[in-house]
Amino acid sequence: xxxPIRAFGDPVLKKMAQDIEPGxxxxxxxxxxxxxxxxxxxxxxxxxxxxxxxxxxxxVDASPFAEDEDGTPTEEAHLKDFKKVFINxxxxxxDGEEWGFEEGCLSIPNIREEVFREERIVxxxxxxxxxxxxxxxxxxAARVIQHEHDHLDGILFVDHxxxxxxxxxxGKLRDISRGKTDVKYKMRFTxxx
Numbered sequence: 488x489x490x491p492i493r494a495f496g497d498p499v500l501k502k503m504a505q506d507i508e509p510g511x512x513x514x515x516x517x518x519x520x521x522x523x524x525x526x527x528x529x530x531x532x533x534x535x536x537x538x539x540x541x542x543x544x545x546x547v548d549a550s551p552f553a554e555d556e557d558g559t560p561t562e563e564a565h566l567k568d569f570k571k572v573f574i575n576x577x578x579x580x581x582d583g584e585e586w587g588f589e590e591g592c593l594s595i596p597n598i599r600e601e602v603f604r605e606e607r608i609v610x611x612x613x614x615x616x617x618x619x620x621x622x623x624x625x626x627x628a629a630r631v632i633q634h635e636h637d638h639l640d641g642i643l644f645v646d647h648x649x650x651x652x653x654x655x656x657x658g659k660l661r662d663i664s665r666g667k668t669d670v671k672y673k674m675r676f677t678x679x680x
Contacts, residue, residue: 488523490521491538491675492673493536494666494674494675494677495643495664496663496665496676497675500643502641503639504534504535504536504640505541505542505543506575507574514615517544518572525548526548530593531548532549533593535638536641543575543639544573545635546572547573549570549627550570566627571614572614573635573636576639577610577611578633579609580608580609581609582605582606583605583607584605585606587603588604588630589601590630592644593672595645595660595663596663596669596674597663597668598645598659600644600645600648600652600656602644602647602648607624608625609623610636
C-alpha cells in the first residue's frame with residue numbers, strides 16, 4: 488500500500504525515533520509498504536518518520552546511482568544491488584574527507600541543495616530478521632544512509648545548510664508545509680504555525 492509521505496513542518500519529522508523490538512506489530516507489512524511508497528515517489532531511501540512512524544527504521548534502494556540516465560554504468564555500479572532494510576541503526580563512526588552532493592528529500596519536494604558529508608561511516612544495525620550487523624559504507628551508500636539516519640534523529644537535510652542559505656529557503660519551506668507544492672506522489676501536509 489502506498490502511504491502518504493509527511494511534508495516539511497510535520498512534528499514527527501523533528502522527533503527522535505525509538506528503537507523497536509523483534510515482534511514489532513505489522514513490521515513485515517510496514518517494510519513492504521515503505522518500499523512501495525518509496526518507489527512510487529521515485530526515491531532511493533525512506534525513513535519511518537516520513538510516513539508518520541517515529542521508530543528507528545529506514546530502507547534504501549540505491550540502484551538509481553548505479554547507472555547514468557542513459558543506462559551507462561557509473562563509478563557507483565556496485566550500488567546496483569544495494570537494497571536494504573535498516574532497523575535500530577546507529578552510526579558509530581564517521582570519517583574521511585567531507586564531500587558535497589546535491590541532496591533532495593521526499594518530505595521536502597522540489598528543493599535540492601548541496602550538503603557536505605563524510606565519505607565513510609561505520610553503522611551498527613539490525614536487518615529485517617533482527618540479526619545484528621556492523622558494516623562499513625563509503626561514497627554514495629554512506630551518503631544515502633547518513634541522510635536517512637538523520638531522519639531518525641529528527642534532522643532534515645536543510646538543517647545542514649548555512650544559516651543564510653536556510654533563511655533564503657524559508658518561504659519555499661513554508662509553502663511546502665502548507666501544501667503549496669507540485670508533487671506527483673501522495674503527501675500529508677501539516678502547516679507550520
